[in-house]
Amino acid sequence: MGIVIRDALAILPGVQAAEDFQIGKHTIYITDDLIAGIDQKPEGFSEDRVIDGKDRLVIPGLINAHTHSYMSMMRNSADDLSFMDWLFKRVDPIEGRMEPEDAYWASLLSQIEMIRSGTTTFHDMQMHIHQTTKAVSQSGMRAVICRGLVGDSYDREDVRLRQALEEMEAWKDCGRLSFRLGPHAPYTCGPDYLRMVADVAKEKGLGIHIHLSESMTEIENMKKDHGCTPIEYALRAGIFDVPVIAAHCVQLQEGDISILAEHGVNVVTNPASNMKLGNGFAPVPELLAAGVNVCLGTDGAASNNAQNMFREMGHLALIHKGTHRTPQCVGAAQVFEAATAAGARALQLNTGSIETGRKADLAILRLDVASMMPNNNLLAALCYSADGSETDTVIIDGKIVMENRELKTIDEEMVYAKVREMCVRLGL
Amino acid sequence: MGIVIRDALAILPGVQAAEDFQIGKHTIYITDDLIAGIDQKPEGFSEDRVIDGKDRLVIPGLINAHTHSYMSMMRNSADDLSFMDWLFKRVDPIEGRMEPEDAYWASLLSQIEMIRSGTTTFHDMQMHIHQTTKAVSQSGMRAVICRGLVGDSYDREDVRLRQALEEMEAWKDCGRLSFRLGPHAPYTCGPDYLRMVADVAKEKGLGIHIHLSESMTEIENMKKDHGCTPIEYALRAGIFDVPVIAAHCVQLQEGDISILAEHGVNVVTNPASNMKLGNGFAPVPELLAAGVNVCLGTDGAASNNAQNMFREMGHLALIHKGTHRTPQCVGAAQVFEAATAAGARALQLNTGSIETGRKADLAILRLDVASMMPNNNLLAALCYSADGSETDTVIIDGKIVMENRELKTIDEEMVYAKVREMCVRLGL
Numbered sequence: 091m092g093i094v095i096r097d098a099l100a101i102l103p104g105v106q107a108a109e110d111f112q113i114g115k116h117t118i119y120i121t122d123d124l125i126a127g128i129d130q131k132p133e134g135f136s137e138d139r140v141i142d143g144k145d146r147l148v149i150p151g152l153i154n155a156h157t158h159s160y161m162s163m164m165r166n167s168a169d170d171l172s173f174m175d176w177l178f179k180r181v182d183p184i185e186g187r188m189e190p191e192d193a194y195w196a197s198l199l200s201q202i203e204m205i206r207s208g209t210t211t212f213h214d215m216q217m218h219i220h221q222t223t224k225a226v227s228q229s230g231m232r233a234v235i236c237r238g239l240v241g242d243s244y245d246r247e248d249v250r251l252r253q254a255l256e257e258m259e260a261w262k263d264c265g266r267l268s269f270r271l272g273p274h275a276p277y278t279c280g281p282d283y284l285r286m287v288a289d290v291a292k293e294k295g296l297g298i299h300i301h302l303s304e305s306m307t308e309i310e311n312m313k314k315d316h317g318c319t320p321i322e323y324a325l326r327a328g329i330f331d332v333p334v335i336a337a338h339c340v341q342l343q344e345g346d347i348s349i350l351a352e353h354g355v356n357v358v359t360n361p362a363s364n365m366k367l368g369n370g371f372a373p374v375p376e377l378l379a380a381g382v383n384v385c386l387g388t389d390g391a392a393s394n395n396a397q398n399m400f401r402e403m404g405h406l407a408l409i410h411k412g413t414h415r416t417p418q419c420v421g422a423a424q425v426f427e428a429a430t431a432a433g434a435r436a437l438q439l440n441t442g443s444i445e446t447g448r449k450a451d452l453a454i455l456r457l458d459v460a461s462m463m464p465n466n467n468l469l470a471a472l473c474y475s476a477d478g479s480e481t482d483t484v485i486i487d488g489k490i491v492m493e494n495r496e497l498k499t500i501d502e503e504m505v506y507a508k509v510r511e512m513c514v515r516l517g518l
Numbered sequence: 519m520g521i522v523i524r525d526a527l528a529i530l531p532g533v534q535a536a537e538d539f540q541i542g543k544h545t546i547y548i549t550d551d552l553i554a555g556i557d558q559k560p561e562g563f564s565e566d567r568v569i570d571g572k573d574r575l576v577i578p579g580l581i582n583a584h585t586h587s588y589m590s591m592m593r594n595s596a597d598d599l600s601f602m603d604w605l606f607k608r609v610d611p612i613e614g615r616m617e618p619e620d621a622y623w624a625s626l627l628s629q630i631e632m633i634r635s636g637t638t639t640f641h642d643m644q645m646h647i648h649q650t651t652k653a654v655s656q657s658g659m660r661a662v663i664c665r666g667l668v669g670d671s672y673d674r675e676d677v678r679l680r681q682a683l684e685e686m687e688a689w690k691d692c693g694r695l696s697f698r699l700g701p702h703a704p705y706t707c708g709p710d711y712l713r714m715v716a717d718v719a720k721e722k723g724l725g726i727h728i729h730l731s732e733s734m735t736e737i738e739n740m741k742k743d744h745g746c747t748p749i750e751y752a753l754r755a756g757i758f759d760v761p762v763i764a765a766h767c768v769q770l771q772e773g774d775i776s777i778l779a780e781h782g783v784n785v786v787t788n789p790a791s792n793m794k795l796g797n798g799f800a801p802v803p804e805l806l807a808a809g810v811n812v813c814l815g816t817d818g819a820a821s822n823n824a825q826n827m828f829r830e831m832g833h834l835a836l837i838h839k840g841t842h843r844t845p846q847c848v849g850a851a852q853v854f855e856a857a858t859a860a861g862a863r864a865l866q867l868n869t870g871s872i873e874t875g876r877k878a879d880l881a882i883l884r885l886d887v888a889s890m891m892p893n894n895n896l897l898a899a900l901c902y903s904a905d906g907s908e909t910d911t912v913i914i915d916g917k918i919v920m921e922n923r924e925l926k927t928i929d930e931e932m933v934y935a936k937v938r939e940m941c942v943r944l945g946l
Contacts, residue, residue, distance in 0.1 A: 165891075166898035170845050203888035207905075306843070362832075365840035366902070368847070395902035396889060404790075404829060409837065412793035415734070417598050419796070460631035461824060463593075463934055464941040470594035474794070474823040477635075479907030506891055513892040 091488065092136040093120040095454065098143025099468065101150070101426070102128070103443050109427045113468055118148060120450040123265060123488040127446055139490075141483065145458040147468055150443050151210025151232075151451035151486060152399040153433030156299075156337040156358040156387030159200035159225075160193035160216045163509055164392035167518045173305040173367045181392055185217065187516050193218030195508040197225040198500055203397040205231065205497065207478030208453035210486045213335065213358075213387065213437055215272045215299055219257045226267060230491040230499045232451060234437050236272025236299045239287060242280035251290065266487050268439070270335070275301040276320040277308055284327035297333040297438060300324065303346065304338040305369045321346040330355055335436050337387065340364050340372045347373070351380040356436035359428070361405035362396070363389035371413050374406070375420055385433040386425070400478035403429050407473040422473040454483040519916065520564040521548040523882065526571020527896065529578070529854070530556070531871050537855045541896050546576060548878040551693065551916040555874055567918075569911065573886040575896055578871050579638025579660075579879035579914060580827040581861030584727075584765040584786040584815030587628035587653075588621035588644045591937055592820035595946045601733040601795045609820055613645065615944050621646030623936040625653040626928055628825045633659065633925065635826040635906030636881035638914045641763065641786075641815065641865055643700045643727055647685045654695060658919040658927045660879060662865050664700025664727045667715060670708035679718065694915050696867070698763070703729040704748040705736055712755035725761040725866060728752065731774065732766040733797045749774040758783055763864050765815065768792050768800045775801070779808040784864035787856070789833035790824070791817035799841050802834070803848055813861040814853070828906035831857050835901040850901040882911040 095118040104110030119127040119135055126132040161181075168180040193216060204212060211232040216222055219237040226233040237254035251271075258269040273279045273287045291298050303309060303320045312320050321342065324330060330353035337358045339350065350357060359372045377384050388394050388402050403425050410420040434442025441449040457465050461475045484492040491499050512518075523546040532538030547555040547563055554560040589609075596608040621644060632640060639660040644650055647665040654661040665682035679699075686697040701707045701715045719726050731737060731748045740748050749770065752758060758781035765786045767778065778785060787800045805812050816822050816830050831853050838848040862870025869877040885893050889903045912920040919927050940946075 162888075163892055165903060166895035167892075169895070169898050169902070170849055172845060176845070199888055199891060206888060362836055362902075365836040366845060368839050368843050368845040370843055371840055391903075395898065396905070398889065398905055401829075401832060401905065405833075405836070408790055408793040408833070409840065411796050412799050412837065413841075415796050415798055417600060417604070417794060417796040421598055458931075458934060460590075460627055460634060460930070461826065463627060464591055464595075464937055464946060466941060466946055467594035467597070470597050470823065474597070474790075475593060475819075477824070477826055477829065477905040477907060479905060502888070503886075506886060509892055513894060518892060518894055 091122060091138050093139045093141065093485065093488070094118070094137055095141045095148055096143050098146045098148045098454070099457065100148040100444055101469065103445060108431060108443065109423055111423055111426065111469055118444065120485065120488050123449055125444065125446055125448050125450050128444070141454065145456060146482065147455045147457050148444065149208065149453050149455065149472070150430045150441070151453050151484065152208050152429050153385065153437065153442055154204060154209050154212040154387050154397070154399055155335065155385035155433040155436055156360055156389055157200065157212050157214055157397065158216050158390030159197040159212060159214050159222060160218060161196065161390030161392040162199040162397065163192065163196045163512055163516065163518060165395045168392045173369060174307055176367060176393065184516055184518070190218045190221050192512050193221035194225050195505055195512060197222045198229060198505045199509050200391060200397045201225065201229045201231055202497065202500055202502055202505060205484050205492050206481060207398040207400055208455065208481040208484065209399050210451040210453065210484060211433065211437070211439065211441060213299065219253060223257055223261055223267060227264065228499060230486050230489055232266045232439070232441065232486055234268050234270055236270045239271065239273045240278040241283040244282040244286045246286055246290065270297040270299045272299045276312060276323045281327050284324070284329055288328035288331060291332040297335065298329055299335045300329065300337070302336040302339055303341045305367070306341055309341045309343065319343045319346055321349050325349055333438065338364065338372065340369045342373055347376055347380050350377070351382050356383045356385060358385050358387045359406065360387045360389040361409055362402060363393040366393055371409055375410050375414060378424065383432050383435055384428050385436045386428040398478045399429055400476050403473045422469040425473045426469055450485055450488040452485045453481050455480040456482050519550060519566050521567045521569065521913065521916070522546070522565055523569045523576055524571050526574045526576045526882065527885065528576040528872055529897065531873060536859060536871065537851055539851055539854065539897055546872065548913065548916050551877055553872065553874055553876050553878050556872070569882065573884060574910065575883045575885050576872065577636065577881050577883065577900070578858045578869070579881050579912065580636050580857050581813065581865065581870055582632060582637050582640040582815050582825070582827055583763065583813040583861040583864055584788055584817055585628065585640050585642055585825065586644050586818030587625040587640060587642050587650060588646060589624065589818030589820040590627040590825065591620065591624045591940055591944065591946060593823045596820045601797060602735055604795060604821065612944055612946070618646045618649050620940050621649035622653050623933055623940060625650045626657060626933045627937050628819060629653065629657045629659055630925065630928055630930055630933060631825040633912050633920050634909060635828055636883065636909040636912065637827050638879040638881065638912060639861065639865070639867065639869060641727065647681060651685060651689055651695060655692065656927060658914050658917055660694045660867070660869065660914055662696050662698055664698045667699065667701045668706040669711040672710040672714045674714060674718065698725040698727045700727045704740060704751045709755050712752065712757060716756035716759060719760040725763065726757055727763045728757065728765070730764040730767055731769045733795070734769055737769045737771065747771045747774055749777050753777055761866065766792065766800065768797045770801055775804055775808050778805070779810050784811045784813060786813050786815040787834065788815045788817040789837055790830060791821040794821050799837055803838050803842060806852065811860050811863055812856050813864045814856040826906045827857055828904050831901045850897045853901045854897055878913055878916040880913045881909050883908040884910045
């Protein structure tokens with residue numbers, strides 16, 4: 091199957107440095123799941139579909155590097171609570187009442203919102219791993235999935251770990267799905283358990299996805315109970331010996347940033363969630379200055395409450411200018427990098443930029459709409475002006491999953507009906 | 519002309535306190551420019567148009583209480599600059615090159631974006647007042663317009679003031695247009711000039727719209743030159759003797775909040791603009807606690823860079839939770855109040871809430887979209903989840919200006935073509 095996007099503006103990596111994005115008119119050739127050529131038609135290209143690029147901007151599909159896609163039915167039902175009350179009094183009890191199949195429909199609801207706002211890949215942590223993989227296989231999205239792990243002892247027979255490994259085995263042939271191990275957080279994983287997860291990750295060549303240093307309560311408890319920061323705790327447990335994606339990293343203490351930088355830990359910042367739960371602002375400018383790979387995520391809909399990466403890019407581009415009192419802090423290119431290529435690097439995926447040989451994960455946006463007008467600085471437009479609804483067509487793994495705002499893979503009406511039923515049953 | 523919106527969810531003022539919004543299913547009757555009844559058909563009602571309320575939410579049209587609508591062609595062309603460089607090195611020179619008619623097309627561009635995201639009223643400060651009034655007369659929006667005034671001496675023959683007064687006279691019969699006097703800021707208006715503006719406002723019964731305490735540079739210069747804060751400077755000039763809307767109020771010093779509260783000054787907060795220009799975060803929770811009427815605005819597109827009040831509601835709902843490190847700070851109801859009724863109070867307009875006898879300024883949003891699903895806490899959904907594109911139909915002054923996302927009053931293609939031409943000419 092060959093798709094050509096003809097004469098569209100496109101955001102390509104810079105020539106000298108990838109993060110100096112260059113914007114120009116290009117024709118993009120897609121063969122099967124890959125970008126097969128830019129401005130040069132690949133030999134033997136089969137032009138099965140032509141997409142007119144007039145008034146369109148092609149961007150690498152956005153990468154939501156930290157979310158919990160099953161949480162969308164909790165959207166707007168857990169507001170204005172302290173972090174620990176939010177987690178243990180609101181989210182946990184609802185999760186306890188969920189049927190496994192609920193996670194399937196809720197994940198599809200999140201995925202509708204993500205696709206409609208130009209996201210092509212998400213990094214998910216949840217309990218009902220089998221339901222989410224099933225939902226991803228239907229939606230056509232690219233996903234890296236982690237079964238949330240919690241425990242105390244060095245138990246390699248841990249039931250959650252076994253579920254995770256079984257699921258990986260079952261989906262090992264699906265090109266759009268990959269997996270990491272997901273120890274939830276230092277305050278829900280004892281040191282021995284964490285060490286066990288790190289050992290399994292090393293043996294199996296898996297990366298790790300963990301929440302670190304999200305709230306001040308977490309820091310205080312960790313200091314009281316273990317005399318160290320959550321970052322030091324993770325370091326001691328051997329977690330940083332494997333490729334790690336650490337979500338949040340809001341409350342970093344002296345020395346933490348050096349540890350993250352030294353061990354090549356990837357940090358996902360989740361600005362809306364961190365503000366909404368009263369956790370504050372992650373030291374993103376300082377992390378970037380230390381050379382840490384910073385990517386961007388929405389977090390789950392229970393604490394955001396959207397799954398729209400354009401909102402998140404807007405927050406990331408603005409809040410640090412506010413906290414640091416300078417308009418020169420965290421510019422549009424850095425934000426776009428965080429939402430695309432940095433996420434791909436962290437997730438070890440061959441996507442996140444428009445280059446020959448990369449996976450064909452693309453979002454095509456309308457430029458003939460007020461929010462994108464004038465069209466003269468499109469990187470800024472994406473971060474400061476766009477709301478996500480400019481997304482017109484989305485291609486993932488070389489397949490068109492949305493065309494002219496019509497979803498091709500998900501029955502939206504059915505999902506909404508199921509979510510409504512679920513909310514009544516769960517008392518939401 | 520009678521319009522009925524049948525069986526839609528609607529956000530009405532609370533019974534005990536208006537700001538405790540109540541959400542329920544209602545039928546809304548519109549006669550001419552007014553809401554003529556809620557659930558009770560007015561006598562002799564002429565049912566000319568019926569809008570089906572299934573899967574729809576009716577909200578009072580949003581009120582953008584501070585913007586510069588002619589600035590939209592500068593969108594994304596003045597990023598990452600310090601406030602004073604932004605104003606004097608970038609914005610001012612572009613303004614100097616503008617032809618008056620440019621302000622007409624640029625204002626229409628802003629108005630397209632505003633209508634499409636549910637805004638029905640805006641409060642504008644600009645130079646080409648005649649062009650903006652013309653644009654508003656075409657678009658069908660409600661607007662309060664101020665000719666930006668700058669000067670040094672007590673000169674009642676000031677040319678800008680005369681333009682402002684002439685324009686008011688010319689449009690005195692247009693129900694959608696009203697006017698205030700717009701002295702730009704303490705650093706562009708000398709004390710005698712400000713006193714003159716205050717005197718004219720008193721004589722003519724006009725309100726005032728002014729920028730106050732936006733940047734630290736402004737505070738420092740004011741202290742150096744006049745030994746007081748900008749708030750004290752405005753107070754001494756007699757500005758607060760008339761109804762005032764003060765934009766920004768970011769850098770408030772000790773005593774400033776008491777002055778604002780005592781004199782009933784209305785404050786417009788512009789979170790995106792204040793962050794983008796590195797000015798920081800206005801003390802909104804403290805202003806609200808002091809009883810100040812706080813409303814919400816986007817500011818001009820040169821410093822936001824959007825004119826979408828949903829983005830702005832999202833910022834307002836989140837940033838203060840971040841700065842104050844508590845999820846209980848500035849809740850969804852307070853945000854929605856700031857974006858609707860508080861703006862109407864400040865602008866002295868009979869709009870901003872769904873009540874019989876108010877102007878029929880309404881936005882009708884889709885609920886059968888992912889970002890609004892589930893539909894169980896819609897006030898939160900508006901602030902934390904919606905991106906504005908949920909806006910389906912907009913009624914202003916009893917006229918349908920957008921229906922099923924199709925604009926009825928503005929030729930979008932024409933506006934975009936004119937803006938493209940203008941950008942080439944202005945070197946944007």
